[in-house]
Amino acid sequence: DTAVSQTPKYLVTQMGNDKSIKCEQNLGHDTMYWYKQDSKKFLKIMFSYNNKELIINETVPNRFSPKSPDKAHLNLHINSLELGDSAVYFCASGRRGVPEAFFGQGTRLTVV
């Protein structure tokens, strides 16, 4: 009965590849987020979706594209992966107007 689940937990891939990370929440929240945690453990928001609509889009390369098929899912697609994309990516969910409080376990992406 995991609240926010991400898959895969670990992802190792070569430069130039395209990969996706999936996120699902069963909390009935209307807002979902993607955060990136860099090597210095700094956590920074990338995207936010509310009811399948993009509401926050920070300065992120166009190679990153979120896709929300429904309110319970927010997937992250990354094209032409670069070494600098290596990080832990966290998905989170919450309610519009209230900062989110529920995070997934994270996906450790390593680009080689």
Next chain:
Amino acid sequence: SQELEQSPQSLIVQEGKNLTINCTSSKTLYGLYWYKQKYGEGLIFLMMLQKGGEEKSHEKITAKLDEKKQQSSLHITASQPSHAGIYLCGADVGGSEKLVFGKGTKLTVNP
């Protein structure tokens, strides 16, 4: 510029000792969240504070938000090795719909 300053960056204490981690902003915090991240694992939600002067406790961990809502502290009493990890404060700074985070405090508790 970093909107949330967290201190100290790392902390090593002996088991049984008390410790405090601080989280400070130059702006009003509309919601302050404390998380714990165990090495290689996800973020665990600890507590949320919203009102000035609010204080919450869970087991041996107490979090406070000052009256001006610009500073929060996380206090651990009688620390145990299980408290080890990285503690992150996150906050809604300026009433936006996203959290910004401090850089985290790495806590090591030696038995």
